[in-house]
Amino acid sequence: MSNRIAVFNDGVIQQLAAPDTLYEAPENAFVAQFIGENNTLYGKVIGLDGDICTVEAENGDKLKALGVNIQGVGFDTMISLRPERVEVNPESGQCSSTVTGKVEELIYLGDHIRSRMNVCGQDDFIVKIPNSANHAQLSPGDTVKVGWKAEDARALDVLVS
Amino acid sequence: MSSSEAYVSFQGVQKSYDGETLVVKDLNLDTQRGEFLTMLGPSGSGKSTCLMMLAGFETVTHGEIILDGTSINNVPPHKRNIGMVFQNYALFPHMTVNENLAFPLQVRKMSKSDIEDRVKNVLDMVQLGSFGSRRPMQLSGGQQQRVAVARSLVCDPKAFMMDEPLGALDKQLREQMQYEKKISIRCWCNNSLCDSRSK
Numbered sequence: 234m235s236n237r238i239a240v241f242n243d244g245v246i247q248q249l250a251a252p253d254t255l256y257e258a259p260e261n262a263f264v265a266q267f268i269g270e271n272n273t274l275y276g277k278v279i280g281l282d283g284d285i286c287t288v289e290a291e292n293g294d295k296l297k298a299l300g301v302n303i304q305g306v307g308f309d310t311m312i313s314l315r316p317e318r319v320e321v322n323p324e325s326g327q328c329s330s331t332v333t334g335k336v337e338e339l340i341y342l343g344d345h346i347r348s349r350m351n352v353c354g355q356d357d358f359i360v361k362i363p364n365s366a367n368h369a370q371l372s373p374g375d376t377v378k379v380g381w382k383a384e385d386a387r388a389l390d391v392l393v394s
Numbered sequence: 395m396s397s398s399e400a401y402v403s404f405q406g407v408q409k410s411y412d413g414e415t416l417v418v419k420d421l422n423l424d425t426q427r428g429e430f431l432t433m434l435g436p437s438g439s440g441k442s443t444c445l446m447m448l449a450g451f452e453t454v455t456h457g458e459i460i461l462d463g464t465s466i467n468n469v470p471p472h473k474r475n476i477g478m479v480f481q482n483y484a485l486f487p488h489m490t491v492n493e494n495l496a497f498p499l500q501v502r503k504m505s506k507s508d509i510e511d512r513v514k515n516v517l518d519m520v521q522l523g524s525f526g527s528r529r530p531m532q533l534s535g536g537q538q539q540r541v542a543v544a545r546s547l548v549c550d551p552k553a554f555m556m557d558e559p560l561g562a563l564d565k566q567l568r569e570q571m572q573y574e575k576k577i578s579i580r581c582w583c584n585n586s587l588c589d590s591r592s593k
């Protein structure tokens with residue numbers, strides 16, 4: 234409901250922007266985690282082509298992401314990805330990164346099904362599956378393909394906690 | 395004054411309570427006239443300290459705060475003409491709603507008839523016109539908050555701030571006020587700065 238929001242942490246404004254910009258385009262890992270829900274995937278930048286970088290995840294999967302706040306090839310990064318921007322069993326060509334996910338847990342929430350998956354070796358990866366007419370029917374233990382567009386995955390600084 | 399010029403401006407502002415740790419580090423923030431800005435962050439991140447420095451309840455350790463073209467670093471709180479709604483509203487419990495609203499005007503030595511006019515106007519604005527003779531305890535939480543908003547606007551402030559505006563309300567009321575505020579705040583005041591921890 235504001236014109237702009239100033240996100241504070243540690244006595245410093247981390248980002249000052251309109252609400253939709255803060256949600257869609259966080260500039261650092263703190264803002265990405267503080268505003269709304271985000272998946273985080275840790276890895277190392279192994280390639281850079283314009284704005285798009287290639288990140289090798291901890292399990293060896295290679296992911297495409299938008300290089301927002303990275304130090305360069307060879308450095309650690311944290312990919313931030315909204316649960317509603319992950320596609321389950323995407324059609325070929327729809328996503329620039331597609332990896333295997335194992336369904337760990339499903340929570341039925343009416344308008345969507347919240348699915349916790351093991352993706353890239355991390356078991357806290359959340360996918361929101363909209364309860365639309367032909368949504369994917371999943372069961373715990375299933376192995377599925379999950380994918381996303383490179384521009385929805387934001388490669389950011391690694392948050393030191 | 396051009397519309398692009400800053401109305402409230404923090405320039406290189408720092409704050410330390412103990413002389414060692416900076417709780418606000420080199421804050422540079424410009425807001426426009428009429429802008430509605432929200433400060434968001436975990437507790438201890440410096441939001442409330444910034445509001446308190448703007449209101450004048452805390453001193454600035456370093457840097458400058460400008461309001462409408464003038465540095466207010468050395469202006470005491472009651473001369474800054476800034477409206478503030480506190481988290482717990484801080485209404486006077488022994489006074490009626492009308493008396494609560496009249497108080498800031500009496501302190502400013504306004505004439506009795508002017509006070510009556512202003513109190514009536516501001517109470518109508520928050521849609522509590524028929525509640526003037528009640529005491530705060532005879533109102534709901536949401537109504538008390540509207541009285542607190544009215545009291546902070548009755549002096550026609552240059553800037554308007556709310557600390558944790560929705561924090562003390564229950565969930566249902568919070569959602570209702572969120573919707574109402576969206577429409578009303580722009581009508582209530584031209585200049586606002588808002589501090590909220592709620593996402």
